[in-house]
Amino acid sequence: MEELKAQAEDLGIEVDGRWSEKRIQTEIDKALGADPVEPKKPEPKQKAGMIIKNMRPNPMKRLGLPGFGFCTLTDEQMCSEQFMKRIRHGIETGALSEL
Structure with missing residues (x-):
């Protein structure tokens, strides 16, 4: 976590103490111009149309x-x-x- 905070601060991101590792990584990705990874929707256990x-x-x-x-x-x-x-x-x- 400290490594991520340091990386974020090097990029000029003000890290809020309440942020999780995921949030810090998202902000780093934004700063670097990377596309944010969309969370996957859960797959239905059965085929739609039941x-x-x-x-x-x-x-x-x-x-x-x-x-x-x-x-x-x-x-x-x-x-x-x-x-x-x-x-x-x-x-x-x-x-x-x-x-």
């Missing part, structure tokens, strides 16, 4: 499903562990059906 059906007459607003309605999951939804946890729970309890 279709689920609400098996109940009442709508499931959290999932955006009308009563007895169908929904195709997006990549973003498939990457969300919390969202997929709800979907798996719904399938296990019989409230949802995977098609």
